[in-house]
Amino acid sequence: MNPATRLTLTQFLIEERRRFPLAAGDFNSLILNVALVCKRIARHVAAGELGGLMGSAAAVNIQGEDQKKLDVASNELFLEGNNWGGYLAGMVSEEMEDPYQIPDSYARGPYLLLFDPLDGSSNIDINVSIGSIFSVLRAPEPDRPVTVDDFLQPGVNQVAAGYALYGPATMFVLTVGSGVHGFTLCPQLGEFMLTHHDLKVPADTQEFAINASNSRFWDDPVRRYVDECLAGKTGARGKDFNMRWIASMVADAHRILMRGGVYLYPRDNKDPAKAGRLRLLYEANSIGFIIEQAGGRASCGARPVMTVKPAALHQRVGLVFGSRNEVELIERYHHHPLDRRSSDPLFHERSLFRATESRA
Ligand SMILES: O=P(O)(O)OC[C@H]1O[C@](O)(COP(=O)(O)O)[C@@H](O)[C@@H]1O
Ligand SMILES: [Mg+2]
Numbered sequence: 001m002n003p004a005t006r007l008t009l010t011q012f013l014i015e016e017r018r019r020f021p022l023a024a025g026d027f028n029s030l031i032l033n034v035a036l037v038c039k040r041i042a043r044h045v046a047a048g049e050l051g052g053l054m055g056s057a058a059a060v061n062i063q064g065e066d067q068k069k070l071d072v073a074s075n076e077l078f079l080e081g082n083n084w085g086g087y088l089a090g091m092v093s094e095e096m097e098d099p100y101q102i103p104d105s106y107a108r109g110p111y112l113l114l115f116d117p118l119d120g121s122s123n124i125d126i127n128v129s130i131g132s133i134f135s136v137l138r139a140p141e142p143d144r145p146v147t148v149d150d151f152l153q154p155g156v157n158q159v160a161a162g163y164a165l166y167g168p169a170t171m172f173v174l175t176v177g178s179g180v181h182g183f184t185l186c187p188q189l190g191e192f193m194l195t196h197h198d199l200k201v202p203a204d205t206q207e208f209a210i211n212a213s214n215s216r217f218w219d220d221p222v223r224r225y226v227d228e229c230l231a232g233k234t235g236a237r238g239k240d241f242n243m244r245w246i247a248s249m250v251a252d253a254h255r256i257l258m259r260g261g262v263y264l265y266p267r268d269n270k271d272p273a274k275a276g277r278l279r280l281l282y283e284a285n286s287i288g289f290i291i292e293q294a295g296g297r298a299s300c301g302a303r304p305v306m307t308v309k310p311a312a313l314h315q316r317v318g319l320v321f322g323s324r325n326e327v328e329l330i331e332r333y334h335h336h337p338l339d340r341r342s343s344d345p346l347f348h349e350r351s352l353f354r355a356t357e358s359r360a
């Protein structure tokens with residue numbers, strides 16, 4: 001396409017409204033304001049050490065995690081950028097214990113915004129790709145202050161989800177339930193331009209992503225899957241796999257959206273009090289919606305993650321997403337666990353992770 005005739009995000013949303021006239025005008029304002037917030041965050045990220053927002057904020061969030069200055073600043077930008085437009089009934093964030101109420105001086109609206117303002121915090125200070133992730137739900141009763149229960153909706157209720165990726169180029173990736181589209185920030189125009197129309201995740205892959213330092217805590221189905229990937233051509237899969245781990249889920253998700261792959265942050269027995277590492281409302285549902293809209297699959301191991309009814313705002317969940325055939329295989333391994341006393345050699349001498357553990 002001639003770059004000069006590419007649609008901007010605004011033009012794209014206007015076109016989408018023509019196709020789906022039921023969506024209220026408020027909806028476009030919501031998405032455009034989220035995108036504006038992401039542009040502001042992108043500027044801070046690009047400034048790096050010169051911008052004064054690197055390093056620790058010397059505070060701990062509701063997740064019990066150390067906050068970085070950029071976590072705190074990005075959270076503020078999300079709140080201030082979206083509290084005034086009259087399209088939201090309230091917001092929740094990974095960084096805040098309770099829902100954010102729209103101030104009485106502003107109008108309330110029909111939507112709820114849920115977000116992880118800065119994903120990949122451990123990569124902020126080392127100049128590696130990070131991002132912001134968001135999800136949009138309908139408010140059950142827009143005319144009153146929001147309650148925690150309003151946000152405890154399964155992912156299948158989402159009306160939109162997206163992320164910004166602050167990488168070598170800044171991108172905004174969006175689904176409003178009719179496919180997934182990627183927009184690249186044009187620094188000259190300050191506009192997100194449609195560059196990746198109707199993204200699709202290939203059904204098959206030879207690439208997986210997992211934090212292997214947790215291998216001794218994994219359940220059998222995950223161990224079996226990874227062992228088989230590592231065994232490559234010599235094992236049950238009969239093909240070699242490559243491994244990637246960026247430690248910014250948003251960047252791992254973006255790679256998978258671009259060329260396929262599977263990402264696993266499964267529930268494990270490292271800390272039995274935690275049902276996983278990633279947050280259902282701020283990370284798993286949004287990425288799940290995007291991946292499924294692109295033809296992939298997102299699961300908590302045994303079932304689609306978007307069918308989980310949340311019980312708490314900051315609930316964690318095991319997450320597996322990406323190329324459909326791989327995720328379905330992992331789900332099958334959860335439904336039909338292999339007997340650990342199996343004579344399959346993969347579970348004994350040839351298990352690379354097991355061999356490492358027994359030496360440790
Ligand atoms: O430190 P680990 O175990 O590699 O975990 C990395 C994971 O943690 C996360 O950074 C969590 O997100 P936050 O930075 O928003 O807390 C994911 O993006 C990423 O996949
Ligand atoms: Mg995150």
Ligand SMILES: [Mg+2]
Nearest residue numbers: 116117118119
């Ligand atoms: Mg975060």
